[in-house]
Amino acid sequence: VHFFDSFCVDITERLRDVSPQALDSFCHTLVGAQARKRKVIVAGNGGSAAIASHVSVDLTKAAGVRAVSFNESDLITCFANDYGYQHWLAKAIEAYGDAGDVAVLISSSGQSPNIVNAAHCARDRDLTVLTLSGFDTNNPLRALGHQNLWVNSRSYNIVET
Incomplete structure (x- = not known):
C-alpha cells in the first residue's frame, strides 16, 4: 500500500473519532470570543506552529x-x-493575553513543555484554553484544556492533519 493511500x-478513520459536539463547542467558543470583543491566541511548535499561523489568519479573514x-x-x-524555551510561550501569553481571551494550544503529543506551561499560564490569567492533541488520552495538555479536540493516533502527521 502506498503511503498516500x-x-x-x-x-x-480518525475523523470518525472526533466528537461533533466537541467541534461544535470549539466553534461556539471562538464565535463567542468575537462577540465579546476578545482575541484568540493560537500556538504550537514546528508543524503545529504552521497550523497556528494558518488558523489565526483564517479566523481573522474568513470569520472576523x-x-x-x-x-x-x-x-x-x-x-x-x-x-528559557520551556517558558517563552507562557511569557508571551503574560504579555499579550487578557482575561476573557481564548488560547488555542496545539501539541501532537500533548506533552511539549512550552505548550503545557502556556496552558497553565493561560488558565491562571483567566483565558479559555482550547487544546488540540493526540497520542495519550490523558496527556498533560488535554488535562489543562477547558475544551479539547483529541485525535486517537500516535502519528504526528495524522494528529496535525
Whole structure:
C-alpha cells in the first residue's frame, strides 16, 4: 500500500473519532470570543506552529475573529533566551493575553513543555484554553484544556492533519 493511500485511510478513520459536539463547542467558543470583543491566541511548535499561523489568519479573514499566533522569530528568540524555551510561550501569553481571551494550544503529543506551561499560564490569567492533541488520552495538555479536540493516533502527521 502506498503511503498516500494509507494516510487517507488513517485520516478518514480518525475523523470518525472526533466528537461533533466537541467541534461544535470549539466553534461556539471562538464565535463567542468575537462577540465579546476578545482575541484568540493560537500556538504550537514546528508543524503545529504552521497550523497556528494558518488558523489565526483564517479566523481573522474568513470569520472576523481577532486572532494572532506567536510565530515571530524576534519574539520567540528574545523570550526563549531570557526565560528559557520551556517558558517563552507562557511569557508571551503574560504579555499579550487578557482575561476573557481564548488560547488555542496545539501539541501532537500533548506533552511539549512550552505548550503545557502556556496552558497553565493561560488558565491562571483567566483565558479559555482550547487544546488540540493526540497520542495519550490523558496527556498533560488535554488535562489543562477547558475544551479539547483529541485525535486517537500516535502519528504526528495524522494528529496535525
